[in-house]
Amino acid sequence: MIEQPQEDVLLIEGVAKRYGAVTALREVRMHLRRGEVLGLIGDNGAGKSTLIKILSGFIQPDDGKIFINGQEVKLRSVPHARSLGIETVYQDLALVNELSVYHNMFLKREQLWKPLPLLNNRAMKRAAREYLEQLGVKIPSVDMEVFKLSGGQRQAVAIARAVSSNAKILLLDEPLAAMGAREGALILNLIRNLKGKDVSIIIIGHNYAQVLEICDRINLLQHGMITFDKPIAPTLLEELNEIVLREYRINSAGVRKNA
Amino acid sequence: MANEVLPEASTAQAQTEPTPEKGALWLRILGIFLKQREASIAVIAIVLTAYFWSSNPVFLSKENIGLLSQYTAATAIIACGEVMLLISGEIDLSVGYVYALAPFIVYFAVENYGLSLGLAVVVGLVISLLIGVINGVIVVYLGVPSLIATLGSLLALNGITLTISNDFPVLTPGTGTKFAEVMGHSTFSEIYWAIGIIIVMQIILSRTRWGLHTIATGSNLLGASEVGVNFRLIKMSNFMLTSLLGGFAGILEAFRITSATPGAGGTTIMFNAVAGAVIGGTALQGGSGTIIGGFLGVIVLSLLSDGFTLLGINANTFDIVIGGAILVAMILNVRLQALRKAGKQ
Numbered sequence: 001m002i003e004q005p006q007e008d009v010l011l012i013e014g015v016a017k018r019y020g021a022v023t024a025l026r027e028v029r030m031h032l033r034r035g036e037v038l039g040l041i042g043d044n045g046a047g048k049s050t051l052i053k054i055l056s057g058f059i060q061p062d063d064g065k066i067f068i069n070g071q072e073v074k075l076r077s078v079p080h081a082r083s084l085g086i087e088t089v090y091q092d093l094a095l096v097n098e099l100s101v102y103h104n105m106f107l108k109r110e111q112l113w114k115p116l117p118l119l120n121n122r123a124m125k126r127a128a129r130e131y132l133e134q135l136g137v138k139i140p141s142v143d144m145e146v147f148k149l150s151g152g153q154r155q156a157v158a159i160a161r162a163v164s165s166n167a168k169i170l171l172l173d174e175p176l177a178a179m180g181a182r183e184g185a186l187i188l189n190l191i192r193n194l195k196g197k198d199v200s201i202i203i204i205g206h207n208y209a210q211v212l213e214i215c216d217r218i219n220l221l222q223h224g225m226i227t228f229d230k231p232i233a234p235t236l237l238e239e240l241n242e243i244v245l246r247e248y249r250i251n252s253a254g255v256r257k258n259a
Numbered sequence: 260m261a262n263e264v265l266p267e268a269s270t271a272q273a274q275t276e277p278t279p280e281k282g283a284l285w286l287r288i289l290g291i292f293l294k295q296r297e298a299s300i301a302v303i304a305i306v307l308t309a310y311f312w313s314s315n316p317v318f319l320s321k322e323n324i325g326l327l328s329q330y331t332a333a334t335a336i337i338a339c340g341e342v343m344l345l346i347s348g349e350i351d352l353s354v355g356y357v358y359a360l361a362p363f364i365v366y367f368a369v370e371n372y373g374l375s376l377g378l379a380v381v382v383g384l385v386i387s388l389l390i391g392v393i394n395g396v397i398v399v400y401l402g403v404p405s406l407i408a409t410l411g412s413l414l415a416l417n418g419i420t421l422t423i424s425n426d427f428p429v430l431t432p433g434t435g436t437k438f439a440e441v442m443g444h445s446t447f448s449e450i451y452w453a454i455g456i457i458i459v460m461q462i463i464l465s466r467t468r469w470g471l472h473t474i475a476t477g478s479n480l481l482g483a484s485e486v487g488v489n490f491r492l493i494k495m496s497n498f499m500l501t502s503l504l505g506g507f508a509g510i511l512e513a514f515r516i517t518s519a520t521p522g523a524g525g526t527t528i529m530f531n532a533v534a535g536a537v538i539g540g541t542a543l544q545g546g547s548g549t550i551i552g553g554f555l556g557v558i559v560l561s562l563l564s565d566g567f568t569l570l571g572i573n574a575n576t577f578d579i580v581i582g583g584a585i586l587v588a589m590i591l592n593v594r595l596q597a598l599r600k601a602g603k604q
Contacts, residue, residue, distance in 0.1 A: 078485070079487060082487075090485075094482055094485065094486075095479070095482060096474065096475040096478045096479045096482060096483060097478055097479060097546070098474055098477075098478040098546040098547045099471070099474055099475060099478070103471060107471070107472075107475060107483070107486050107488065108486045108487045108488055110468055110471065112468075117467055117468070118462075118466045118467060119466050119467060119468070119471065121466075
């Protein structure tokens with residue numbers, strides 16, 4: 001496959017991370033095209049969370065290069081990564097339960113009654129309502145405190161907030177974990193709507209069957225390396241099943257031999 | 260078909276919506292009022308007032324109302340700080356000893372350093388604020404839980420007050436001046452200060468970034484800091500605020516009774532302020548609460564204390580009753596919060 005670097009909003013090359021004797025990431029090469037939805041899947045311990053932490057600026061790699069829009073960058077911190085347009089949405093972590101939806105949407109970016117230091121709640125409410133409508137996120141009311149929403153609604157609000165803060169690259173960590181079919185459809189629908197908004201998305205998932213229908217391309221992370229990189233095709237699910245089963249057999253044979 | 264269903268549905272909805280008629284207006288206002296968590300505590304305050312008044316008409320005499328307002332004011336001012344601190348997930352046990360120390364600082368600033376009364380009060384407030392800074396640094400930057408850290412500063416502050424005063428009360432300087440009248444001496448000046456502070460603090464809590472970030476810090480520390488909320492600054496500010504208000508309340512009280520006593524305030528006033536906050540709906544685990552609620556909670560405690568005194572109930576018996584009532588209120592506070600969280604889905 002010939003790649004055109006100028007199309008890639010994100011490109012990482014040779015990224016490695018070691019924790020003492022443990023190598024979490026060996027030599028990761030990965031790219032994300034503009035407007036693309038990339039599914040990053042892998043088993044527990046494959047290095048997914050290390051990779052997310054590096055991309056969100058939380059930790060720094062030992063080796064390798066990261067390019068955003070063709071420019072090499074060093075992601076120094078979470079705010080720094082955010083200032084470059086990379087936003088990460090973690091399951092269950094993002095929202096403040098005791099605050100209303102619109103206060104959550106505007107947390108740290110509050111609109112004020114200038115020159116008074118008072119919150120302009122009316123303006124924030126209106127903007128939040130319009131924004132959520134635009135993304136097709138349906139919630140009963142923006143006045144509602146977040147703990148009254150369902151899991152799917154909360155996740156949708158968290159994603160909408162990340163996008164509204166001008167994110168260009170969105171990392172979604174297990175966006176469908178512990179979600180029913182209807183709730184999951186809400187999130188998938190939201191991700192579909194985001195495609196038209198110049199947002200490129202990496203969905204990190206454990207259960208690939210769920211994310212398959214929304215992704216343009218799948219990367220498989222195994223033992224700290226990307227071992228599989230293919231666009232979505234009808235036979236993909238079978239191929240992935242095959243790979244995972246093979247790995248499972250090798251592991252269980254190893255366990256038996258050791259025992 | 261769809262065109263027929265749609266308008267029908269919308270008219271049905273319009274009918275079920277409350278119509279803003281004059282007759283229904285007071286019902287709607289009542290409904291809004293009842294949804295507020297402060298409403299139930301306000302009802303309790305009214306019932307208590309009615310009960311004590313019917314038992315002894317002196318309860319609503321001008322003298323007793325003055326006394327009640329003085330009972331309430333200093334504690335209510337301290338409760339404003341504790342509400343903010345509790346919402347952000349911390350507590351200050353030492354504030355009652357800042358309350359005792361601040362008037363002595365005013366006294367020594369005037370007597371030993373010859374400062375004017377106004378400047379001396381400013382010095383007292385600045386030192387109160389600095390004590391808040393120390394508490395905040397120990398908790399926020401050195402990671403000591405606030406329950407333990409402020410227990411330590413409680414003891415240290417009491418030691419300082421006893422040392423500099425030689426365990427003797429002093430006369431508050433400036434007694435009889437206009438300044439002293441405004442700063443707590445005239446009967447209702449303390450409660451006016453309290454009400455002013457309560458209004459300002461309620462606006463800060465519900466209408467400014469400080470308030471919003473305080474709630475965010477107490478409700479979801481990790482999530483709030485992820486978004487970039489400076490939770491350290493928020494907690495520091497609330498420690499400073501609590502200590503400042505503690506010192507201010509102590510100074511007002513010293514002007515009111517025209518003397519400063521080393522044993523003033525202490526754990527009693529701190530505990531009443533925290534209990535008032537919790538009775539008024541501030542969550543002990545942080546994340547929610549209101550200043551007005553805390554004020555109502557303090558009022559209920561004052562009503563009980565004053566009412567029982569008028570009924571001639573023994574002070575020791577009274578402590579058993581009120582201690583039990585506060586424990587019940589705190590258990591309800593924690594359990595209701597847990598129920599609310601469990602019922603979210």
